[in-house]
Amino acid sequence: MRELRADCASCSGLCCVALPFSRSADFAVDKAAGEPCRNLRADFRCGIHRDLRGEGFPGCAAYDCFGAGQQVSQVVYEGHDWRSRPGTAREMFAVFPVVRHLHELLWYLTEALTLSAARPLHADLRACLDEIEGLTRGTPDQILAVDVAAWRERVNPLLLRVSELARAGLRGKERRGADLMGADLAGAALRGANLRGAYLIGARLKKADLRRADLIGADLRAADLSGADLTGALFLTQSQVNAAIGDAATKLPPALGRPAHWG
Incomplete structure (x- = not known):
């Protein structure tokens, strides 16, 4: 890409x-x-x-x-x-x-x-x-x-x-377009979840399992992805990652870079 x-x-x-x-x-x-x-x-x-x-x-x-x-x-x-x-x-x-x-x-x-x-x-x-x-x-x-x-x-x-x-087969949660602003989802099992267009502004997703979650259009501004696993997350963009908060333990898809402000 x-x-x-x-x-x-x-x-x-x-x-x-x-x-x-x-x-x-x-x-x-x-x-x-x-x-x-x-x-x-x-x-x-x-x-x-x-x-x-x-x-x-x-x-x-x-x-x-x-x-x-x-x-x-x-x-x-x-x-x-x-x-x-x-x-x-x-x-x-x-x-x-x-x-x-x-x-x-x-x-x-x-x-x-x-x-x-x-x-x-x-x-x-x-x-x-x-x-x-x-x-x-x-x-x-x-x-x-x-x-x-x-x-x-x-x-x-x-x-x-x-x-x-x-x-298919992951039985992920259906949260398309959900209002999850500021939600405490630390450690949440969101593997395979449908989070298309979800509002995750300021959400606490620390150590959440977001593998294979569909994140197209999700608003991740100031969302805490520290330690979260986004391996294989679907349709995640660099802009979404740049707008979020993460750390060295955050796992990203290989096509995306780790923002400098994550430290």
Whole structure:
């Protein structure tokens, strides 16, 4: 999944300009879409990257573009950036979130294709992946014409079926969309659980068994995953992991990196 990982050195700081954010626990200031962040340097790097959390920007520390930044910068716009070609800036900022959504779908599809339990669906998964990859290599006008919602509607049933096949026989708990904010789930047996879209903000999941749990869309902001086992967790993303709290004992899927703030 290397091409679906953010490579900030190959991007023109698109997430720092294209996206809006509001002053909150995640962002220290308000910023409108298309307005460069005050911390963005001339070389397109973040001036406070080493201490985003300490400076009041944990939302930036958690964010992951799934490699959309370098795709837009290096492929769609062939290495040209919005500063050197200001006439394309507005268009580029509109293209970026579309590609980001498509790359998120590619992340899920790529993972699904690694699961032997989902082999009966591999042909359909591969077909979707190939089509979406083609869309991300289109012209700006072609990308802006993509109906992201329609693609999510097409891919989601496949991912649901993949989840069912991968969790078959585990008798995991059904907690889809559950409000578990601040819940004490320390040591909980959640292997094979369906936690799709669950609200786990600030939940205590210390030493919980989350093996093969479906975590697509689950909100893990400030969730304590210290010592938790997420081996084989389904559809977990780097952004979710970055937003959580963990430690050296937390077990992650091999495709994901251990955040620096975990220590």
